[in-house]
Amino acid sequence: MPIGALQVYSRGVIDGEVVYETAPLAIRLGGLSNPTTQSIILTPPVLGKPKLALLELTIKHTSPSISRWRLWLNGVAITREFKPNYSIKLEDTYYSKCVFDVTPIFDWKKRQHHITIRYEGSEILLVEHVGMIVAYEAEKSKTSYAFAGGLLALSPGESTAIRLDLEPIDGVNRARVETVLLVPSRLAKVKVESFNVSKTINGVVGVEEVEFDIPTKPAKTMETIITHYPAEQPYYPRHVLITGLLVSYGWYAEPKIVARSRRHDNTVELVIRNEGEARPEKLMVVGVQAGSILVRRFVEPPEPGEEKILELELPAGVLVRVVWTYHGRTRYIDLRP
DSSP, X not given: OOEEEEEEEEEEEESEEEEEEEOOXXXXXXXXXXXXXXXXXXOOOOOSOEEEEEEEEEEEESSSOOOSEEEEETTEEEESSOOOSEEEEETTEEEEXXXXXXXXXXXXXXSOEEEEEEEOOSSOEEEEEEEEEEEEEOTTEEEEEEEEEEEEXXXXXXXXXXXXXXXXXXXXXXXXXXXXXXXXXXXXXXXXXXXXXXXXXESOOEEEEEEEEEOOOXXXXXXXXXXXXXXXXXXXXXXXXXXXXXXXXXXXOOOOEEEEEEEETTEEEXXXXXXSSSOOXXXXXXXXXXXXXXXXXXXXXXXXXXXXXXXXXXXXXXXXXXXXXXXXEEEEEEEOO
């Protein structure tokens, strides 16, 4: 039977988008040989003014309580005491989850956010995961979302179904599942599934972000099923930990870039057209052959309905990649003219 639980920290509808950003590395603090202070940098995309900003940490420790602990965001003190929202014990190890509403001190104009942790205890403390959920106001978009955080541990062979309710909205054209797992071993195999779309991970250890789009069916409740497959070989620790889950659907005006090419000897004519409803923030064309970049050209992003024509001097057999970004997301298409 799974150990622990997730609880909903935020749910609602925003005229904008919701971003889930995670730091990829764990840090050690305390003890005899580890530093007492370390900083982690998070870089959520800047989409507009935030309506909500949550900071979450998952801590692994050997004693039930922690003293001499401090936490800052961009130099502003958040807490001087270790008071987790939720804790569980797995065999001889404790895991704790801390969630802070940092909306009043979140500087949305910063591209980098420094989370500084100071711990002066004698026992080793491991910060397994640091994440940030930001709900931004943004034009031409509307999102219904729910975020649940906590600690839910699955042994090999166990599965859990997490159901989160969303407020209904009209005109949905994208739905998404994003979850953060702590994977104990490269031998562990985990599947995340929702609305018959799934993603399976194995061969990784530590923090793993799993995210994918799902069919945009009208549904008040979104169910996410997470399965920790039976172990083919034993490993320790045994549990996969679910630390956070963000589900969302909404309406988004986005760029839709299409491209076609035509070759004339060593010249490639590239036609790039935006058939979407929004202008990309950046657009770049790259020519690659045998792992080497032959051409890199930044292009003024086309407006909706606009077309750009480029001429590139490229030999035969080159891969041409058109790359664009919008609201912190990167997309690309490949052509072989």
